Structure formats: C-alpha cells, structure tokens
Amino acid sequence: MSLPVDTFLQKAYYPFRRLPDLLQALLDALVAQLGLAGATLRLHDTGESITSAAPSALAGGSSLVSRALPIACATGPIGELQWQWRHDEAVLVDAGFWEDFARRCAHLIRRYEVQSWAERRLGRPLLLVGVCEALHRLEIFVEKAASSSLPVLLKGEFGTEKAQLAVSVHCFGPRRDSPFIEVNCADPVGQPVQWFEQASGGTLFFNGIDELARPLQSQLPQHMHSRLGQWLTVPDAQAVRVVASATADLAGLVADGRFSRQLLAELDFLTVTVPPLRERPRDIRAMLVAALERHGFDSCRTCTDDLVRICQRHTWAENLFELERVVARLAVMNDGQPIHEAQVQRHAPWLLSAATADIGLQAVESPPPQASNRATRLPSPIPTGHWVRCAVTRDAGELGRLHAALRKALLYLGEHYAEPISLEQLAGQAHVSPSHLGFLFRSVLSTTFKPLLQHIRIEKAKEILSNDAGRRITEVALIVGFGDLSHFEKSFRRIVGHSPREFRRVAGV
Known part of the structure; x- marks a missing residue:
C-alpha cells in the first residue's frame, strides 16, 4: 500500500502549543491508521520519549517486528523513530512513507525549537502552522539556507510568514546565540552603521527592504560585504549575516529607479517566495x-x-x-x-x-x-464609475469601504494618474502581488487595470474642461497623461459619449 505522507499529515496534524502533544497525536494516528502494534519517538536534546501502543499489543501474544529510522536535519540526527508490528501481519506502507514521515517530523520538531527561541529572545512564540507541500518546500529551503552565510531574500505578499522564516534562518544556523537585529525599513530607527554594529557576529534582518528610503539604501554598501566585488573596502563576509524580506517586486522597483540595482544584486543569492494563503x-x-x-x-x-x-x-x-x-x-x-x-x-x-x-x-x-432569500444577502455591486470618481476626488469615506489593497491602489492612481504606471508598480504601492491586484480589480470593481486608469484620466479631463475654459484641449490631454491628442479624443468620446469640445459646449463652458 502506498500512502502519501501529505495525505496522512493533513488528517493527523493539529497545531498544538506544545511539541509533545503534537508528537503524541501523530504517533496515535500512525498506530490507529496503519494497524501498528506501537510506535516511539525519542528526542536527543531533551531525552524525551513519546510512545503510542495499540490495545492488542498490551495483551502480549505473537512476537513483534521492529524497525527504526533517525530523525535528522541538515546539522545531524535530532531524534529517532521506531515502530513495531506483529510478526504475522503485513506492513501496510512502503519504506518511502517512513523516510518521508521522519523528514517531516524533523521539520515539525524544528518549528517548536524556533517557537521556544523566539519566545525567549523576542518575547513572541512564533510558530509556523500547516503541513501543505508548499510549506514543506519552504522549510527545506530554510534548512539549507541556514547553514550558509549567504544573504537570504524572502519575497511574498503582505501578511505572509516572511518574519517567521527570517527568524528560522537565524535560529537553525551557527549564529543562533548571536544577535538577531530587526530593522523595520518602513520606519527605521538609527542609521546603517548602528544596525551593523548591533548585529555584529549575528543576523541583520531588513523587514520590508522594499520600503527602505533610497538614501539609506545607498549607505548600506559602506557596511555590507560585497560578494560580487562591487565595492572593496568593506567588512569581512562573516561579520554580519543579512536576511531581507520584500513585498513589492524589487526588479520592478529597480527598473523604475526606486531601488538600488547594486543592493538587489547583493541580496539575490538565496531567494524564495512565500506562497499566499489562497494557494x-x-x-x-x-x-x-x-x-x-x-x-x-x-x-x-x-x-x-x-x-x-x-x-x-x-x-x-x-x-x-x-x-x-x-x-x-x-x-x-x-x-x-x-x-x-x-x-x-x-x-x-x-x-x-x-x-x-x-x-x-x-x-x-x-x-x-x-x-430562502439567499440572493439578497450580499450588497449589490457598485458601478465602476463610482470608484473612479472617488479616486479622482480622494473620497476617504467611500474608499474606506474597499479592501485595503484596492483603497491604496485607487488613492495612488487618483494622485499619479498622469504618470506612466504599470500594474506591477501599482501592486507594489498596494503591498500585494500584481496577479492578486488584478483579481481585485476584476472581482470587486468589475474592470481591469488599464481601462480603470483610462477612466480616471478621462474623469480628471472632464474636471479640467469644466473648470478652465481657457485651457487648450491638447494641453488637457497632456496634463492627464495622454501623449497623443487623437487617442485622447477617441477615448473621451467612447467613455463620455461626446468629444472634448462637445462636452465643453454642453457643460456651458
């Protein structure tokens, strides 16, 4: 019989606050689901032993067959898994199941080590939760990255577990007893020289490095070792381990001139993307x-x-x-x-x-x-034009009804509509991925990014045409972001139903 470990864990896993409770639940599920006589898991560090036995095994009778596997991580064995079955009964799963299960147990055990470390050092019991394959791959990455001194870049949408993973990288590595210094890049305290001094011998975590001010980005090379030889008079590579997280697309920010290309090149060694919750x-x-x-x-x-x-x-x-x-x-x-x-x-x-x-x-x-009246439970969709007008007028009350990402996007568009804006750039401002921002536009506003931006530009053009009779139409087109008069006039007629001149005449301007 072939039983995927992922399937077993999805049924047996529970996010207990204590590791022994979790291990006991897993062993009990093993014994019950696989028909084992018993199973035992021993932890080397604490000497603790967790055991589960089937009631029939306690009664004695036929002899038992026993097997064991080490529970190991990148730094070596951390425990041992042993299981028994009756000599006259067949084993229900193949050897691959036990190897995979032992590896997953190692990762679960290490999570609780991080939880204990974080509670002791940071005052917060951080614990990764879940057993999906995507999270398992992340833990494999962390395990390998922790043993290196190379920079780590953790990418992911707002609200994903980037901070927990940064702590895990530090905790699993040889620097775990050295300083772990977090810099809140949106509102940093102090200067780069102080950050690197505080983190000497340990890890410096740039939380949200995409929000670090450009002048501070430029100062980092004075203190950060260049593994690419971009600068020479710098500290030793072992002085500080750098870990950074980012919500926005750093490559897109580089293209827009809002993030240092040199800094990204130095960070982009060990890079991983944390999957969003919807996946x-x-x-x-x-x-x-x-x-x-x-x-x-x-x-x-x-x-x-x-x-x-x-x-x-x-x-x-x-x-x-x-x-x-x-x-x-x-x-x-x-x-x-x-x-x-x-x-x-x-x-x-x-x-x-x-x-x-x-x-x-x-x-x-x-x-x-x-x-019985289920269709009336939800609010009726609000026309897209309403949100366009709210973006132009920056109506905080109405925009406050939207999800935070959409609110940020519309406020940004209402102010920067005349600039060349990409969906990737806008997603960075809203702190979500471009694909998810696109989904929000479609599902909530019933439109996509480019038509929405065009509607905002036309709405702003209507405002200018109504309030400034002396302004030439060519000038209005340039002010709202159209580089071509013909394109502006066609777009205006399609959206408004009149040409700009006809609109001005109808408006009595």
Missing part, C-alpha cells in the same frame, strides 16, 4: 485553530466545518494578517460559540461571496436574512 487551502483549518487558540478561544467548540469551508473559498488579500483579524472578530462577536454560516453573514458578510469577498465593508449588526 494553501488545505492549511486553512489548522490556521483557524491556531488563531482561535492564540486569542484564548476553544477551537474545538468554535471552529466549524462551515467556517473552514467559507474561509477556504476566500482569497485573503492580506493573508495571515487578515485571517487573524477576521477570526478574532467572529469569535468575540459570537461569544466563543460555534461559528456557522449565519454568524459569518452577521459579523463578516464579505467572506460569503468570491465576487465581493475582498470589498471589506464594515459589517452592520443585524439579523441574518432568511435562507
């Missing part, structure tokens, strides 16, 4: 459980199949940050009782439809509508 639906249940437990709720009571199903369909534009907020809100507003669809409809209705899931409207406390 990890099988981890949603575990993440919901972990979030509920963090906020002091009984997840066995509160988390329902309804909640899991609804959350698996949501796109989570802000990933774990958004999930944490939504789960905490639902649990508090529902007094810690089971969260079913009716409660989601009442307290977080935007989760219930893919078409409006990311609008992020403030919920109004009211009884849920009757199930």
